[in-house]
């Protein structure tokens with residue numbers, strides 16, 4: 001590996017290791033479940049790689065050095081430990097979605113409850129319109145061990161705005177332009193799964209009308225935050241602003 005390539009891989013290992021702490025911090029994982037991966041973009045014609053959590057290691061034991069480097073077929077290139085048992089699913093997503101730079105998997109309880117019931121989370125709150133731009137869809141049931149989970153993720157999210165999919169009777173997979181964005185989607189997915197579930201206990205939940213969903217999504221994706229603040233020139237007291 002060239003020096004630049006080595007530095008890029010080390011940077012991604014640091015990032016992926018640090019992001020695992022976010023899964024714990026937001027209560028998305030139990031014991032050793034859950035994983036984050038990131039793509040290492042291959043410069044100068046080199047193949048892309050991925051960095052992923054090792055299998056079965058406690059979160060408190062994760063270090064940048066313990067992260068596993070694989071090619072996009074899931075073959076280990078660097079690392080003393082076996083990669084996460086979900087590596088094939090992550091690798092499949094990277095191979096079929098060149099726009100994806102990060103993938104996260106959790107069994108976070110509220111979102112996984114919706115997955116277990118086999119029901120999409122209806123886009124019923126503004127925060128969902130912002131981040132997901134649609135209902136959070138349910139993907140097929142698939143067993144670990146081959147490409148079927150990856151296929152289910154890619155097929156379900158194809159042409160869908162949502163960066164999260166509820167894999168039936170399993171858990172959540174999220175994608176993002178980078179690993180941090182995928183972690184954010186996993187955190188937000190659990191948050192809205194809980195809120196919509198709680199709302200259901202109070203009564204009927206109505207999906208937002210599509211034109212509102214479209215407006216929320218467009219604004220949040222294009223003008224929300226510091227980069228778009230000047231363009232938006234919207235007071236911070238809108239419903240979207242409250243979610244900041």
Ligand SMILES: [Zn+2]
Nearest residue numbers: 105107170171
């Ligand atoms: Zn799982």
